[in-house]
Amino acid sequence: MSLKIFTRSIGAVAMACWSSASTPATGLNVPVAARVISFIQPTPQGILPVAIVYQPGNATSEAEAVTIERALATTTQVGRARLKTRRVTTSNLAALDGAKAAFVTSSLRPHHDDVAQAATSRSILTITSDTTCVMAERCVVGITSADRTQIIVSRAAARRNGIRFGSAFLMLVKEI
Template identity: 30%
Template structure:
């Protein structure tokens, strides 16, 4: 068996570092994202505070996951653990409820749907439009595919993507100030 040293002998240091870094990024989390963080919860709460007609107080968050995908379940559980029994963000208290994607059709009474990796965008899109619940995700492609209204990333820097078409189709409105600050997808 060839040693690591022998495998990279005579090659630039960058090549020797590429393999371990590649593996590190693969293990980072769902879709190459780092695990959910407290900063993600702050961003989620701030996004919701810009929704027109958003009240204050308890804000139940349906954390939707694909039960057949380990990354999806892991991301959903990590978000739920971070929220605990409720986490205050601005004038909202985010309260998590883990929901399997197949049970999302009966969703109502939620302040938002937060999707994990690998969820069925068709199921999410139908629930969002039927119940007029904003869908927020770290999976930006779910916004591009018409399922979610807002997507965000907190690492390496904060970026927020918004689809006015998805919002209009679901009957969801955000404040003009929010729309001016985000990137349209």
């Protein structure tokens, strides 16, 4: 990646971290979450399968899955990768096969262990707005949007899932 593109990418994440005006206080800041994927090392290229993990019958989870899916429909290009999304239910986590990243809806606390196990065995980057998943080392990245957007990375979950980020990205986030 050229220095110019890299600098623009870091700037985009930094600006997204300082501004949350476009995202409500609840739910996942999808543009920032999608941009995080571009900082995986080695840099993803081509078509990148991503999953949206949700629980059928859980109205909050289903609504968030729809919101994420709609937002990703307008954010298909991330760096050199083009995102190809699909929904995966908590009852069929084997459907995560082939995914490189998974957006985990909030309100799935009873399923964090199952999601973490499925993601770890497939080396999947997990991204959520539920920071308890990150604090419990079950999800790799948490993105909060209360007063300002903050990105939290679980070192333990990233290591366990085989996910590496560039050092410049790690300087912009909170690692736990």
